Structure formats: C-alpha cells, structure tokens
Amino acid sequence: MRLRHRRVRSSALVSAAVMATVAMAPAPVMADRNRGADGGSWTSAWGAALHHPVPPLPWTWPGWSWDGFTDQSVRQVVRVGAAGAQLRIRFSNRYGKQPLHLARATVARAGEGAAVRPGSVRELRFGERDGAVVAIGAERYSDPVRMRVRPGERLTVTLYFAAATGPVTFHELGLTTAYRAAGDRTHHTSGDAFGETSGSHYLLSDVEVRGVRNEGGVVAFGDSITDGYGSTPGTDRRYPDRLGERLLADGRRLNVVNSGISGNALLADSPCFGDKGLTRFRHDVLDRAGARTAVVLMGINDIGRGGLPDSGCGGLPAVSAEQLIEGHRALIRAAHRRGVTVVGATLTPFKGYAAYYTPRKEEVRDAVNDWIRTSGEFDAVVDLDRVLADPRPGRGDEMAPAYDSGDGLHPSDAGMAAMAAAVGEHLP
Known part of the structure; x- marks a missing residue:
C-alpha cells in the first residue's frame, strides 16, 4: 500500500537558499530580445x-x-x-x-x-x-x-x-x-x-517564427521522461510532440517546446546531465519567445539517484520531500513574476526501476505528490502518477505494463500518448 504523508511545512533556511539559486541563475548574452525591429512578436x-x-x-x-x-x-x-x-x-x-x-x-x-x-x-x-x-x-x-x-x-x-x-x-x-x-x-x-x-x-x-497569429507557447520542463527516453527514436512520439499534435487537432495555435534533459535533477548540477532545474528554468522556460505556460515534471532523479555512488557524472545527495517542495515553489514564484502559468505534474511511478527504488525513496515521492495534488500552489495539476500507475491491486507504485517502455521508469510510445492526453486536458 502506498504511504501517504501530511503536507510538509517549508523551512525558512531551505526556502531562502532555493530563492537565491533561482535569482542568481546566469542569463546568456543574446543579440536581441523577443520582439523584432518592426515590433512583430516571435x-x-x-x-x-x-x-x-x-x-x-x-x-x-x-x-x-x-x-x-x-x-x-x-x-x-x-x-x-x-x-x-x-x-x-x-x-x-x-x-x-x-x-x-x-x-x-x-x-x-x-x-x-x-x-x-x-x-x-x-x-x-x-x-x-x-x-x-x-x-x-x-x-x-x-x-x-x-x-x-x-x-x-x-x-x-x-x-x-x-x-x-x-x-x-x-x-x-x-x-x-x-x-x-x-x-x-x-x-x-x-x-x-x-x-x-x-x-x-x-x-x-x-x-522562432512570426508573421502568423499564434497563441504563444507551452514549455514542457523536465528530465528524461519529458525528453522522450523510452519512445521510438526518429518518430516524434515524445509526450511534448504528442501534446502539440493534440492541440493542433483541437484548433489551438499553441506550440509546445520540449525543455527536458535526460538525467537532469531539480536541485543539483551535473557535468553530464546539465545545470540543475532551479538554475536553467529561467533560460530554458521563461526566456523562450512566446512562452505562456510551463508544465513541470521534475524530481525523480533527485530522489532516485540521491545517495548513490558517483558514476562519473556527479553524485547527488539524498533529498527530502521538503527540499523538493521548496524547489518547486521557487519555480512557481519565478514563473509568476514573468506572467507564466505553471502546471504541476505528479512524479510518475518508479518501483520497477531497481537502480532507483527503495521504500524510503517511495515515501519521498508520495509526499511530494501529495503536496502537488493538494497544496493549490500550482495554477493547475495533472496527475501523471495516476495516469501511468498499474491499476492492479497492490501494484499502484509501479507503471502499468501497457505504458512501460520496459525499464519500469520511462513510458513507452503509448505511455507518452497517455501523458499528452492528460496534460492537454489541464492547459488553460
């Protein structure tokens, strides 16, 4: 049975550190901004x-x-x-x-x-x-x-x-x-x-494009699951691709940009897997031309790799639910300061992925998901945990076989399509 935790209260010390990380995230030098010389928007x-x-x-x-x-x-x-x-x-x-x-x-x-x-x-x-x-x-x-x-x-x-x-x-x-x-x-x-x-x-x-009316952009922010690992290469079946197709079929002029990085963590940098999510959120989400909505699916690598030996790409410390919650709160604040809506996605099942799973790590995931569902701090919530979970009794911490790419962590093409359908229902 999945363990449930009461909402975790924030620590002032953790909150201040997280806020400082986002505030100090470096911005690259660019030749111009998001508006052309004639005033047209990109x-x-x-x-x-x-x-x-x-x-x-x-x-x-x-x-x-x-x-x-x-x-x-x-x-x-x-x-x-x-x-x-x-x-x-x-x-x-x-x-x-x-x-x-x-x-x-x-x-x-x-x-x-x-x-x-x-x-x-x-x-x-x-x-x-x-x-x-x-x-x-x-x-x-x-x-x-x-x-x-x-x-x-x-x-x-x-x-x-x-x-x-x-x-x-x-x-x-x-x-x-x-x-x-x-x-x-x-x-x-x-x-x-x-x-x-x-x-x-x-x-x-x-x-970037301009000259045709568009509603703006949705930026999918995450790790390998957002990046598309587990989907068929060369077929554009990542969940952000499928989401874009769904919006187009529904008559929405709302583009989807994939800002996932495989292996990426919310709270820790890696020489192989990119700057931590707290650092790169401004550049990879908020500075995208036309961005109006962010879909955040982050934290499973912080939990799963936390405390494991360094494999050559930097080790991660064990993390608490409180630390991940404060990280998500920092992303929400940064997005709202820029007028960007934030959709929070619950962390997907990983019990079948032996390299990551322990009962203690499952408790952290459950606590973070409980906060995402119940806190009201995101503008909208899409419960990808429940979308992808195995419906069989006693198997809810595992990914449904129909949606599993085979490793117990990354969704298949069918799982990506199910994620896209769920996210599409929760976009403003």
Missing part, C-alpha cells in the same frame, strides 16, 4: 535544452560534442510546431570554452535523410554577414528569413565550421538523426556527402 516553434559537452564514457551515447568540428558541415533536422511567415534561429555557445566561429549556415525544407528539397535553401545571415562569432557563454540570433512554415513541417539547418570549434554546447538525447560531412556543404541539396550520423542536437537553441 514565438519559439522548436527548441532544445542545452548542456555541457560530455566526454566519452562507457554508458553515454556516441556523439560529437567533446571533439567538436573542424572544416565540417553539420546538418540537423527539426520539426516546428508553429506556423510563421518568417523565421530566425538562435545559436548557443553557452557552454563553450572558446569563441565559436560559425562560417556559414543555411535553412531548408527537409527531404529524405540528409537531403533537402531543391530550391528551398535559404542563407542564414548575421547582421547581413555570412557568418558569426558567438562569444563564450553567449547566444546569437540569425537575421530573419522570409520562409513560410506550417506546424509539423520538418526543416533542415546546416552549419559549416571552417576552424576548430573545440567542445561544443549540445543536447545529448535528440532522438533525431544529425548528419556530418567534410567541407562546406551548406548549399548542397543531396545528402550523399553526409556519411556520419549522431543522435544529438548541436548548438541549436531555438527556431
């Missing part, structure tokens, strides 16, 4: 939460972040969720160790694999120049490009780096194929030269 139509480059480790995904690029072109496919008559792209050197020299960049309509549709290639310029230098810790927007896009359309961004970049800012769990080729291939429509592949996103923070 909306993030696709985005990724970025983190430090990761050295090769036995259990990490193969990738290019650590070595970076030299005289190479990187081609990446993104699926936009909002319509627009113009677009611009935000590039990030947030975690770079040297200035990033982007020699040339293009955007085009995606074809099959690494190919792009002939006649669709558009040069991306920066202050009317071909390339750009992005300072350490900074971000840079391209100039606006006239290009009409539709929700659900796939675009291909090709970047060419003539000089060595060093390790680059990236998003590891892309679940979408990126391609690499030698030399400048930014204007090549064929994908034949792109013989190397990766499953990550590199240096791309946002694709």
Whole structure:
C-alpha cells in the first residue's frame, strides 16, 4: 500500500537558499530580445535544452560534442510546431570554452535523410554577414528569413565550421538523426556527402517564427521522461510532440517546446546531465519567445539517484520531500513574476526501476505528490502518477505494463500518448 504523508511545512533556511539559486541563475548574452525591429512578436516553434559537452564514457551515447568540428558541415533536422511567415534561429555557445566561429549556415525544407528539397535553401545571415562569432557563454540570433512554415513541417539547418570549434554546447538525447560531412556543404541539396550520423542536437537553441497569429507557447520542463527516453527514436512520439499534435487537432495555435534533459535533477548540477532545474528554468522556460505556460515534471532523479555512488557524472545527495517542495515553489514564484502559468505534474511511478527504488525513496515521492495534488500552489495539476500507475491491486507504485517502455521508469510510445492526453486536458 502506498504511504501517504501530511503536507510538509517549508523551512525558512531551505526556502531562502532555493530563492537565491533561482535569482542568481546566469542569463546568456543574446543579440536581441523577443520582439523584432518592426515590433512583430516571435514565438519559439522548436527548441532544445542545452548542456555541457560530455566526454566519452562507457554508458553515454556516441556523439560529437567533446571533439567538436573542424572544416565540417553539420546538418540537423527539426520539426516546428508553429506556423510563421518568417523565421530566425538562435545559436548557443553557452557552454563553450572558446569563441565559436560559425562560417556559414543555411535553412531548408527537409527531404529524405540528409537531403533537402531543391530550391528551398535559404542563407542564414548575421547582421547581413555570412557568418558569426558567438562569444563564450553567449547566444546569437540569425537575421530573419522570409520562409513560410506550417506546424509539423520538418526543416533542415546546416552549419559549416571552417576552424576548430573545440567542445561544443549540445543536447545529448535528440532522438533525431544529425548528419556530418567534410567541407562546406551548406548549399548542397543531396545528402550523399553526409556519411556520419549522431543522435544529438548541436548548438541549436531555438527556431522562432512570426508573421502568423499564434497563441504563444507551452514549455514542457523536465528530465528524461519529458525528453522522450523510452519512445521510438526518429518518430516524434515524445509526450511534448504528442501534446502539440493534440492541440493542433483541437484548433489551438499553441506550440509546445520540449525543455527536458535526460538525467537532469531539480536541485543539483551535473557535468553530464546539465545545470540543475532551479538554475536553467529561467533560460530554458521563461526566456523562450512566446512562452505562456510551463508544465513541470521534475524530481525523480533527485530522489532516485540521491545517495548513490558517483558514476562519473556527479553524485547527488539524498533529498527530502521538503527540499523538493521548496524547489518547486521557487519555480512557481519565478514563473509568476514573468506572467507564466505553471502546471504541476505528479512524479510518475518508479518501483520497477531497481537502480532507483527503495521504500524510503517511495515515501519521498508520495509526499511530494501529495503536496502537488493538494497544496493549490500550482495554477493547475495533472496527475501523471495516476495516469501511468498499474491499476492492479497492490501494484499502484509501479507503471502499468501497457505504458512501460520496459525499464519500469520511462513510458513507452503509448505511455507518452497517455501523458499528452492528460496534460492537454489541464492547459488553460
């Protein structure tokens, strides 16, 4: 039987520390803000939460972040969720160790694999120049490009780096194929030269659109469950993708951006899994163009990895329900100061995931979920714990087999669809 706890009262000391963490979260340097020179508003139509480059480790995904690029072109496919008559792209050197020299960049309509549709290639310029230098810790927007896009359309961004970049800012769990080729291939429509592949996103923070009326954006904020681990790669079946499709089918012009990072924790940084949620919430949620609602699903890694040995990506201390509750309260306050609505999601079942589960950790999850359900501090609540829980008697702390990807922690495609349906019912 699941243990239930009374609401945990806040500690003034914990609250002050958490508030200070959010207040001091660093903001990257950007070339401009969310409004264009002519006053038109931008909306993030696709985005990724970025983190430090990761050295090769036995259990990490193969990738290019650590070595970076030299005289190479990187081609990446993104699926936009909002319509627009113009677009611009935000590039990030947030975690770079040297200035990033982007020699040339293009955007085009995606074809099959690494190919792009002939006649669709558009040069991306920066202050009317071909390339750009992005300072350490900074971000840079391209100039606006006239290009009409539709929700659900796939675009291909090709970047060419003539000089060595060093390790680059990236998003590891892309679940979408990126391609690499030698030399400048930014204007090549064929994908034949792109013989190397990766499953990550590199240096791309946002694709923003304007010129068509949109309601704004929903930002899904979380860890690997939000990031889509457990869903089928290359099929856009993460729960934020399915949520965006649902809203579009319902006639809503409300885009969904995925700001999940696999392995991410709310209260602790990791050299592999990104800045803690308290730090990155401002950049990855509140600074997204057009963001009006955040869906927060965070804390299972704090609980599950808390107290375990360091596997090479930083250990996490054991956490209490009170600490996680104060962390969520800090996110709510930060969002409300910016006029962003916050939907709280209960933490999903994890008893079947042996690496995380203990009865004591289950008590912490139950206490946090009880607060999310009953405190009234979120603007709305979606009970993903109950959506995904096994309905069989005595199995409520486990994920339902129909929704389990196989590891007892991460939902399958069907589980992602069930999450999207539940979240969609609770959006303002």
